[in-house]
Amino acid sequence: MDRAEGAVRAAVLIIGDEILSGRTQDTNLRDIALYLGAHGVDLAEARTVPDVQEEIVAALNALRGRYDYVITTGGIGPTHDDITADAVAAAFDTELYEHPDILAMMTARWGDDINPARRRMARVPVGGELVKNPVQGPPGFTIGNVFVLAGVPQIMRGMLEDVGHRLRHGAVVVARTVRVEGSGESAIAATLEGVAKAHPAMSLGSYPFFEAGGYGSNLVLRGRDPAEVNATVDELIVALRGAGVENVRAVEG
Amino acid sequence: MDRAEGAVRAAVLIIGDEILSGRTQDTNLRDIALYLGAHGVDLAEARTVPDVQEEIVAALNALRGRYDYVITTGGIGPTHDDITADAVAAAFDTELYEHPDILAMMTARWGDDINPARRRMARVPVGGELVKNPVQGPPGFTIGNVFVLAGVPQIMRGMLEDVGHRLRHGAVVVARTVRVEGSGESAIAATLEGVAKAHPAMSLGSYPFFEAGGYGSNLVLRGRDPAEVNATVDELIVALRGAGVENVRAVEG
Numbered sequence: 311m312d313r314a315e316g317a318v319r320a321a322v323l324i325i326g327d328e329i330l331s332g333r334t335q336d337t338n339l340r341d342i343a344l345y346l347g348a349h350g351v352d353l354a355e356a357r358t359v360p361d362v363q364e365e366i367v368a369a370l371n372a373l374r375g376r377y378d379y380v381i382t383t384g385g386i387g388p389t390h391d392d393i394t395a396d397a398v399a400a401a402f403d404t405e406l407y408e409h410p411d412i413l414a415m416m417t418a419r420w421g422d423d424i425n426p427a428r429r430r431m432a433r434v435p436v437g438g439e440l441v442k443n444p445v446q447g448p449p450g451f452t453i454g455n456v457f458v459l460a461g462v463p464q465i466m467r468g469m470l471e472d473v474g475h476r477l478r479h480g481a482v483v484v485a486r487t488v489r490v491e492g493s494g495e496s497a498i499a500a501t502l503e504g505v506a507k508a509h510p511a512m513s514l515g516s517y518p519f520f521e522a523g524g525y526g527s528n529l530v531l532r533g534r535d536p537a538e539v540n541a542t543v544d545e546l547i548v549a550l551r552g553a554g555v556e557n558v559r560a561v562e563g
Numbered sequence: 564m565d566r567a568e569g570a571v572r573a574a575v576l577i578i579g580d581e582i583l584s585g586r587t588q589d590t591n592l593r594d595i596a597l598y599l600g601a602h603g604v605d606l607a608e609a610r611t612v613p614d615v616q617e618e619i620v621a622a623l624n625a626l627r628g629r630y631d632y633v634i635t636t637g638g639i640g641p642t643h644d645d646i647t648a649d650a651v652a653a654a655f656d657t658e659l660y661e662h663p664d665i666l667a668m669m670t671a672r673w674g675d676d677i678n679p680a681r682r683r684m685a686r687v688p689v690g691g692e693l694v695k696n697p698v699q700g701p702p703g704f705t706i707g708n709v710f711v712l713a714g715v716p717q718i719m720r721g722m723l724e725d726v727g728h729r730l731r732h733g734a735v736v737v738a739r740t741v742r743v744e745g746s747g748e749s750a751i752a753a754t755l756e757g758v759a760k761a762h763p764a765m766s767l768g769s770y771p772f773f774e775a776g777g778y779g780s781n782l783v784l785r786g787r788d789p790a791e792v793n794a795t796v797d798e799l800i801v802a803l804r805g806a807g808v809e810n811v812r813a814v815e816g
Contacts, residue, residue, distance in 0.1 A: 332596030343585030390756035427752030499680030503643035
C-alpha cells in the first residue's frame with residue numbers, strides 16, 4: 311500500500327519485563343493499532359523493550375526521529391521498576407518536575423501526606439503536557455511527538471481517548487475481507503498477486519486459517535480510497551471464481 | 564536483574580501488516596518468550612515490522628548483530644505478500660534456492676505438478692538449514708543465528724520444538740509471585756525497592772491488578788539462583804508485613 315504520500319505514521323513502544331518474560335500477554339498494541347487506524351494514523355512499527363533506561367532511551371530516540379508519533383505503554387506507576395518518565399526525560403535531554411496539577415489531584419484525594427511513591431507519579435518532563443486519565447490514578451503525559459501512557463490495559467485505553475484529538479490525521483485506511491473456504495493459499499496466490507499488482511496503492515494480504523470446521527484464507531484488502539477498495543473486492547471475487555476457486559465471498563471484518 | 568554474565572539473549576521479529584493494522588492479536592511473542600525462558604534464553608527485545616522488505620532487512624540486521632539469536636514469525640507462506648525468505652536472504656547477502664528436501668516433500672504430496680506458489684515455499688537461503696514443521700505445510704529454516712518460523716500460531720509452536728535443542732542455554736530464570744491484595748502500589752513501593760536493592764542480581768517488578776473482586780499487585784521476583792529467589796520471597800513477605808501491609812502471600816504463577 312501507498313506508505314508515503316500524506317500518510318501519518320506512528321510507532322508503539324511497549325516497555326516492560328513482564329511482556330518479554332512471557333508472563334503477560336500484551337493487548338495494548340492491538341488496541342492502539344485499531345485506535346490509530348480509526349484516526350487515519352498508520353501504525354508502522356512496534357518495539358518491546360525491558361525496564362532498562364538505556365534501552366528505553368535508545369528505542370524512543372530511534373522511533374521519535376523516524377515517525378510522526380510514538381506512543382509508549384507501561385512503566386509509569388509508583389514502584390522502583392517504573393522508570394519510563396526518567397527515560398523519556400533523558401531521551402529529550404530535559405528534567406522531571408512534580409507537576410502542580412497532579413500534586414493538587416493527589417492532595418485532593420489523599421491530603422497533604424503524599425508518600426514518596428505517589429510523588430513519583432507526579433513527575434513529568436519539563437516541556438510536557440498531561441494526558442487525561444479518566445479511569446484511575448494519575449495522568450499520562452506527552453512531550454514532543456511522544457505520548458506516555460499506562461501499561462494496565464483499561465487505563466491505557468482511557469488515556470488513549472485524550473490522544474486522538476492531538477494527532478494530525480491522514481486518510482483512514484479502509485479494510486475489507488474476502489473469505490475463501492476449502493482452498494489453500496497456493497491455489498489462490500497467482501490470482502491474488504495479479505489483482506494486487508493492478509492496485510499498487512492498496513495492500514492485499516492473505517491470512518490462512520485452520521479451524522475445526524475447515525480451512526481457507528481471509529484475503530484482506532486495504533486502501534485509502536473506499537471506492538477502489540470496494541471495486542477491488544468485486545474484482546478479486548470475479549477473478550478467483552474465474553480461476554476455478556469456489557466458495558469465495560466478501561465478509562464483515 | 565543481572566543481564567550480562569552468562570546470559571544468552573534473543574530477540575523476536577514479528578513480520579506482518581496484520582499485526583500492525585490491529586486486525587490480528589499476536590500471541591506468538593508470549594509463546595516464544597515462555598519457550599525461550601524454559602531453555603534459559605532471555606528474550607531481550609521484540610520488534611514488529613510491516614511486510615516491506617527494507618524494513619525487515621534493517622530490523623533483522625540490527626537484531627542479529629546485537630543478540631545471540633533472532634526468531635522471526637510470519638511471511639513464509641505462498642502468497643505475494645510473504646516476503647520473509649527474500650528479506651532474510653537479502654539481510655545475509657545470499658541467494659534463495661529451492662531446497663531439494665522440501666521439493667521432495669511437495670512431490671510426495673502433490674505429485675510433479677507443484678504450482679509456482681507452492682514452489683515459493685521451497686525457497687531457502689543458501690547456507691540455511693531446515694526447521695521441522697510437525698503441524699502442516701513446509702518447514703521453516705535457520706541461517707546464522709536467525710530462525711525463521713511461520714506466523715500461524717499452531718504452526719509456529721510446532722516449529723519451535725525444533726529450535727530449542729540448537730540453542731546455547733543459559734541458567735534458567737526462576738520467577739515467583741507475591742500477591743498483595745487490598746493495598747495500592749504506592750503503599751508497598753518503598754519496601755519493594757528496599758528488598759530489590761538488596762538483591763541486585765534479581766529483578767523485582769510490581770504489576771497492579773484491578774479485578775471485580777478487588778485490587779492489589781502481583782510482585783514478581785525473578786532470578787537465576789532458585790535459592791536466592793525463594794529466600795527473597797520470604798524476605799519480601801516479612802518486610803511487607805513489618806511495614807503494615809496485610810494480605811500478602813506467595814502464590815503460584
